[in-house]
Amino acid sequence: MSHVLIIGCGVIGAAIAYELSLSGLEVTVLDRQPPAQAATGAALGVLMGAISHKIKGNAWQMRAASIKRYETLIPELEAVIMRRIPFNRQGILMLCFQEEDLAGWEKLAAVRSAQEWQLEIWNAAQLQSRCPQLNSEKITAAIYSPQDRQVDPVALTLALVEAAKHKGVQFHFGVTATGYYLDNADQRMYLQIENAQLSEKIKDVDWLVIAAGTGSTPLQWRQESTSRDRTPIALTFAPTQQAQSTPAVEIKPVLGQAIHMRVNQPLGDPNFQPVITGDDVHIVPCLSSQPMTDYWVGATVEFSANGQVVADATQLEKVKQQAIAFCPALAQAKIIRTWSGLRPRPEGQPAPIIRHVPGFDNILLATGHYRNGVLLAPATAEKIREIVMRGE
Numbered sequence: 001m002s003h004v005l006i007i008g009c010g011v012i013g014a015a016i017a018y019e020l021s022l023s024g025l026e027v028t029v030l031d032r033q034p035p036a037q038a039a040t041g042a043a044l045g046v047l048m049g050a051i052s053h054k055i056k057g058n059a060w061q062m063r064a065a066s067i068k069r070y071e072t073l074i075p076e077l078e079a080v081i082m083r084r085i086p087f088n089r090q091g092i093l094m095l096c097f098q099e100e101d102l103a104g105w106e107k108l109a110a111v112r113s114a115q116e117w118q119l120e121i122w123n124a125a126q127l128q129s130r131c132p133q134l135n136s137e138k139i140t141a142a143i144y145s146p147q148d149r150q151v152d153p154v155a156l157t158l159a160l161v162e163a164a165k166h167k168g169v170q171f172h173f174g175v176t177a178t179g180y181y182l183d184n185a186d187q188r189m190y191l192q193i194e195n196a197q198l199s200e201k202i203k204d205v206d207w208l209v210i211a212a213g214t215g216s217t218p219l220q221w222r223q224e225s226t227s228r229d230r231t232p233i234a235l236t237f238a239p240t241q242q243a244q245s246t247p248a249v250e251i252k253p254v255l256g257q258a259i260h261m262r263v264n265q266p267l268g269d270p271n272f273q274p275v276i277t278g279d280d281v282h283i284v285p286c287l288s289s290q291p292m293t294d295y296w297v298g299a300t301v302e303f304s305a306n307g308q309v310v311a312d313a314t315q316l317e318k319v320k321q322q323a324i325a326f327c328p329a330l331a332q333a334k335i336i337r338t339w340s341g342l343r344p345r346p347e348g349q350p351a352p353i354i355r356h357v358p359g360f361d362n363i364l365l366a367t368g369h370y371r372n373g374v375l376l377a378p379a380t381a382e383k384i385r386e387i388v389m390r391g392e
């Protein structure tokens, strides 16, 4: 039985750990923080499958596979952890504004129908009757995607960890992997972990999976052998060809901010609370608030300047004002909290990155999910499982 070591316990690492545990593999997960922090701790959990514009290839297949897997995954996890995971099954409603090309949406709806997915195009009157809280002269129509979903990313990740533990997966939090180096003497790759005792315990690893989000770049960077000083050495891997001295992929952070808002009563019909999205701003009902009075609103998309990315208050205010423009009742909402996180975006390559580190057959990257890591976690886990099982 192979032993797989996963670095990173965001939604991606946790989903991989759970999926591999179902195949009876020995799995260990390390994270420098507790689970579900970093990008996962900031995410809104909107799962845009059918309503995305991707229609073919890997980008669509991963979305479709993930949305389908969520339907079985959530009840499967709930049965193990014996509590509910906030999972919104009321779909996603995308608002169309004056300048929007409805012909494009009609074409997409036809494609989805052929793919056996549903997309409905509502006119302004239909929208007003289903969602009276929306009020903007500029909204001309809406696209309703009843099969798309939203999940609480932290609750999901903690559930994956708990269910994986039931299957024997070992988790070690507060443990940092500091990088690797290729030793010129024996031509083996050494991974370094800042924990001597643990390093002893997790020897004999057959597969390494880097699921470290924005922390993935340093982990792929071959260091000079002088870094041998920074032992303990945990594991060794032999390269299959000349290992690279530059990372296989650079992951750059893109900051996102969001707001938790509270109103006095549910927005619109309490029995119809889909995620509403307009101009790339989401209003996400918090299913854990009963009656439904709490909503997350977000998120900004802020690129770094000179490698630094600092939350810009004006950008968050802009997102809030956009949400108020199409849902005026939010103007009276109380702000419960605001937060930010860094999305892992691959530089110069499409997201996500799921493949071998060049030169190593048994080191895999599962990273760079940028704006869709929660959506793509189940399909990512399945792809990693397939690669590992093929190598068994």
Ligand SMILES: Cc1cc2nc3c(=O)[nH]c(=O)nc-3n(C[C@H](O)[C@H](O)[C@H](O)COP(=O)(O)OP(=O)(O)OC[C@H]3O[C@@H](n4cnc5c(N)ncnc54)[C@H](O)[C@@H]3O)c2cc1C
Pocket (backbone or CB within 6 Å): 007, 008, 009, 010, 011, 012, 013, 030, 031, 032, 033, 034, 035, 036, 037, 038, 039, 040, 041, 042, 043, 044, 045, 046, 047, 175, 176, 177, 178, 211, 212, 213, 214, 215, 216, 219, 255, 256, 257, 258, 298, 299, 300, 340, 341, 342, 343, 344, 366, 367, 368, 369, 370, 371, 372, 373, 374, 375, 376
């Ligand atoms: C505001 C915001 C809103 C978002 N909304 C959505 C959404 O609606 N839908 C969606 O699908 N996605 C959304 N995303 C994107 C989503 O959050 C990410 O794509 C996803 O969380 C990436 O998961 P991950 O596990 O790869 O990374 P992370 O969650 O960042 O986890 C990486 C983990 O690796 C650990 N780590 C890093 N380096 C090391 C090391 N050297 N040693 C040990 N551990 C290490 C970190 O501590 C961390 O726990 C949003 C993101 C933001 C910021």
